[in-house]
Amino acid sequence: MFTTLRRTAERTPPGRDRHVDLLRAVAIALVVLGHWLAVVVTYRERVGGGTVLAFAPWARPLTWLFQVMPVFFLVGGFANAASYDSHRRRGGGAIGWFLGRTDRLIRPTTAFVLTLSGAALLAVLLGTDPATAGRGVWLACLPLWFLAAYVTVVLLTPVLLALHRRAGLAVPVVFAVPVALGDAARLLGGPAVIGAAGYLLAWAAVYQLGIAWREGALPARPRVAAPMVAGGLAALVLLTVPGPYPVSMVADPGDRLQNTSPPTLALLTLAVAQTGVALLLHERGGRMLRRRRPWTAVVATNSVIMTVFLWHMTAVVIAVPALYVTGLLPQPPPGSAAWLLLRVPWLAFLTAVLAVLVAVFGRFERRAGPCPAPGRPVGVGAAAVTVVGAGLVVAGLLGAALIGSDRLPTPMLPVYLAGAALLRMARAPRVMRASPAG
16 A cells, blocks of 8 residues: 555656645644544433533634635645646546546545444444434534535536636635625524525635636735735634624534634635635745655545545544443543543544544545546536536535434435436446537
């Protein structure tokens, strides 16, 4: 395995922006670490829990460091714009590119969904209360909300790239306007459904910044990056410290308005600051990654990046009965010095469990296929099947993430699996060769 990864690292094309791959790996690592640090587990007669933010208000500003999902969307916009542009130059089309690009998302996710469903069914058959099993599945499925948004923006990449080439940096600004309007409506007491478009438009705005970076509209120079960092942080402080937005950049049960449900203007200002930091570090990161060992480590991490992200909360579900139900870990007050000290064995156990899960399930991500060969015609049938399949996948993922913590997301399983099956069908050569889509 190591030899294969080393050879892959050595065959890296000279024009590849390695700093982007580093950002992706660091972003997912910080997301995983942030989730693990924030989890509070309680066990008396039954398992309970929440987030440390409810017990330790001092931890809320720390979420500015650990809320780095904007970086993942930023990097996604950069990398997918480069990949699609390259595919088009070699004669490929949008549908073929999407099918290849999302294979590394869908394969590991399907393995995750099927395994989790089977484990939940087995637990119920062995006598576990369905509500308890539902809470475990809900916790494990928390990463799926991200994937629903990400698959959508990947599908829209050709449109978003064309929009950038027509309107430039005005595009993310326009996307941010409905987000701000939705925030205003909710702050004035409107229903929660107002601003729901922000679930897509906010992340599309960050993704668009990545496209702008790749296209040269946001060059990695201090004269561009420094104002983004300073302006983004200044706006973030003004929006959160005096208000009206909460300081926490992740869900906090004590706040009426959440910065992630849906994403708010405050979260977008954090994204601007993070984009500036990414640009500032570009040259330094590129120099470091010209060395073989750091670059090989980045390649190895990115080869299982989705597997790590998908399974990291499952490690928590496994750790709860192993450490708390058995009484191996004490339960001091959350946020106390003793609780913080016990985060060390907690993180060590979770890391070991996740390493096993990645060793078992990482092969599904590594086996993902490339984009169909450029020049091969994509049939009308393949295009229709792809769009329908992508829609079902997004609906299934979103439904599983939002269905609630007290019941199993059983109705959404066939929806997701139907979409994944359609995408697999669309990749079949006989479907791809059917009547050209023009």
